[in-house]
Structure formats: C-alpha cells, structure tokens
Amino acid sequence: MAQPDWQQLSTDVISLLKEGRRQVLAKMHQTLTVDEKTSRKDLVTNVDKGNEQFLIGGIRALDPDAQVLGEEGFGDTVTSLTGRVWIVDPIDGTMNFVKQRDHFAMMIGIYQDGVGQLGFIYDVMNDVVYAGGPAVGGVWANDRQLNAPANLALADGLMGMSAPLALHDVAHTQAIVEASSGMRVYGSAGIEIIHVLLGKTLGYISQLKPWDIAAGQILLNTLGVRVSTIDGQPLDMLSSNLVLVATEQAQRDILRIEEDDVSL
Known part of the structure; x- marks a missing residue:
C-alpha cells in the first residue's frame, strides 16, 4: 500500500469533518430518532448513523484501498491493523448530544500497520479541530500549534x-x-x-x-x-x-x- 501525502490527507480530512459538522448542525434541532444499544445510557441516533455513513463515504473517496472501522457498523469488519486502517466515531458523547446539544465530538484516527499516523478530534459546538500526529510533526487546534502539556504529578x-x-x-x-x-x-x-x-x-x-x-x-x-x-x-x-x-x-x-x- 503506497504512502499517502499525509499533509494533504490531513487537509482533506479536516474539510470532510467540517462538512460533517455542517450536516450535523442542520439536523440537531430536528426531532431525533433515539435508540438504545446496550442500555438506556448507551444511545444511538439517526444523526450518529447518518454522519458515519457520510464520513465513511468521504474516506472511501480519499483512500479507497484502506479498511474503515466505524462505531455504528457501516464500515468494514476489521480484524487486523495491517495496511491502513481508519477508525471513526461519528458522534462521541451521544448522551450529551441528545440531552444538551453540546459537549460532543467527531473523531477519526488513521493507523498504518498498527502505528498511529493522524488523529482528529472535532469539538463540534466550539468549531475547533484538534488534528495532527507523527505523520505531520505536531498537533494543532485549528491553526494554533499546541505545546506539550506540563508533566504534572x-x-x-x-x-x-x-x-x-x-x-x-x-x-x-x-x-x-x-x-x-x-x-x-x-x-x-x-x-x-x-x-x-x-x-x-x-x-x-x-x-x-x-x-x-x-x-x-x-x-x-x-x-x-x-x-x-x-x-x-x-x-x-x-x-x-x-x-x-x-x-x-x-x-x-x-x-x-x-x-x-x-x-x-
């Protein structure tokens, strides 16, 4: 599997996430379809499912040879991290999304032969993408590069x-x-x-x-x-x-x- 242009891929993923955000915000004040997965405190909504389908469709276009593991089951059955594997959480903090319409994220991690290369956590309501990894030499909050946090006891x-x-x-x-x-x-x-x-x-x-x-x-x-x-x-x-x-x-x-x- 050929190595991608990681910097360009990061830019493309951020664009994909921003479009996902636009779609989520358009739906979040509509009536939600809310189902329980394992319990009344483990929820999934129509927005989780729709956003995962959207993100995985975008990932397939960006990296058609990769495997994709998605929380809601719209990706592949992934049994190995060999090759390039994308791991997707379309709405992290679904209970917060349902009850508060706040304090939730969209997340994507990209692994190459088991080694993490790029990670993305999108604080949706604050419109900040935390993105980076070893493939691009740092971590950014939108355009601001982050320093390592203090090594506190x-x-x-x-x-x-x-x-x-x-x-x-x-x-x-x-x-x-x-x-x-x-x-x-x-x-x-x-x-x-x-x-x-x-x-x-x-x-x-x-x-x-x-x-x-x-x-x-x-x-x-x-x-x-x-x-x-x-x-x-x-x-x-x-x-x-x-x-x-x-x-x-x-x-x-x-x-x-x-x-x-x-x-x-």
Missing part, C-alpha cells in the same frame, strides 16, 4: 474520570481521585482528551472501545502524554480497554496505586 492536577468507574470504585479509581486535585466528568472521551491536550486536566480513565480512543491516542502520544491500560500495558486497538491517559509523572503515581492495591 497526580497531586498537582485534575483527573478526568468515567463517573461509573468512580462510583463503583473500579480499579481503585476513588483512591486515584483522592490523590489528585479533584475529579472532572465531561461525558465524552473526545472532550476529555481535549482537556488533557490543553493541560486543563492531567489524565483520564475510562472503559473505551477503539473508536473512543483511536484518534486521541495519536494526538496524546504526539504531545508526550502516556496512553495505556490501567496497569500500564499497550492498548489492543481492536478491543475494549480500561484506558489510562496521563502525564508521565501522573501515570507513575497511578500505577503505584494500582500495584499497592491500597486506598489513600
């Missing part, structure tokens, strides 16, 4: 967290929150990751599927933020993982809590 910053994990104290998340400066819950992996990229939080813990973390992992790693399982292992990008996003120092602090198996 756990005690020195806020921790993003999935509320159910903290409520049920999965993997000692309550001890992790107690050791941090406080917990923040935004209800969208994409929005959570944006806060880490900007240094507003120093980490994030949640159970995530490939489309929830594919784009974010690329952007975070490019800025030196660690992404791993909760016990510090590499992610399986085609499976669900209990994901730990953290600065290097905070990751070390969190892994110590996991290893010590104690509450602070």
Whole structure:
C-alpha cells in the first residue's frame, strides 16, 4: 500500500469533518430518532448513523484501498491493523448530544500497520479541530500549534474520570481521585482528551472501545502524554480497554496505586 501525502490527507480530512459538522448542525434541532444499544445510557441516533455513513463515504473517496472501522457498523469488519486502517466515531458523547446539544465530538484516527499516523478530534459546538500526529510533526487546534502539556504529578492536577468507574470504585479509581486535585466528568472521551491536550486536566480513565480512543491516542502520544491500560500495558486497538491517559509523572503515581492495591 503506497504512502499517502499525509499533509494533504490531513487537509482533506479536516474539510470532510467540517462538512460533517455542517450536516450535523442542520439536523440537531430536528426531532431525533433515539435508540438504545446496550442500555438506556448507551444511545444511538439517526444523526450518529447518518454522519458515519457520510464520513465513511468521504474516506472511501480519499483512500479507497484502506479498511474503515466505524462505531455504528457501516464500515468494514476489521480484524487486523495491517495496511491502513481508519477508525471513526461519528458522534462521541451521544448522551450529551441528545440531552444538551453540546459537549460532543467527531473523531477519526488513521493507523498504518498498527502505528498511529493522524488523529482528529472535532469539538463540534466550539468549531475547533484538534488534528495532527507523527505523520505531520505536531498537533494543532485549528491553526494554533499546541505545546506539550506540563508533566504534572497526580497531586498537582485534575483527573478526568468515567463517573461509573468512580462510583463503583473500579480499579481503585476513588483512591486515584483522592490523590489528585479533584475529579472532572465531561461525558465524552473526545472532550476529555481535549482537556488533557490543553493541560486543563492531567489524565483520564475510562472503559473505551477503539473508536473512543483511536484518534486521541495519536494526538496524546504526539504531545508526550502516556496512553495505556490501567496497569500500564499497550492498548489492543481492536478491543475494549480500561484506558489510562496521563502525564508521565501522573501515570507513575497511578500505577503505584494500582500495584499497592491500597486506598489513600
């Protein structure tokens, strides 16, 4: 598989996302068709499905030989990251989209033979695309290049967290929150990751599927933020993982809590 012009591809993907945004905004104040997937808190709408079909159609035109994994099932059955694989989340934070019409994102990650090359997280309502990766040598918020966030220890910053994990104290998340400066819950992996990229939080813990973390992992790693399982292992990008996003120092602090198996 030939290597693309990554810079041109990035430009084309941003244009595709912006058109997707235009279509989403046109539909979001209409009556939504809302269905449950696995529970009443796991929703999908006609807008999720329509946007995924639109994005995958655009991806097929840009990169016809690639595989595409989409959350809503309109892509390929992907069993390997060999070659070029695009991973798409058409609406990340669907509950926020349904209940608030805010705080949701569109996300695309592009992997070449298992290595993340380009990631895109679109904060739809604020009209900011966070884009970049090793293929283009950095991460940008629209036209502004981002610096790496400060490498803070756990005690020195806020921790993003999935509320159910903290409520049920999965993997000692309550001890992790107690050791941090406080917990923040935004209800969208994409929005959570944006806060880490900007240094507003120093980490994030949640159970995530490939489309929830594919784009974010690329952007975070490019800025030196660690992404791993909760016990510090590499992610399986085609499976669900209990994901730990953290600065290097905070990751070390969190892994110590996991290893010590104690509450602070």
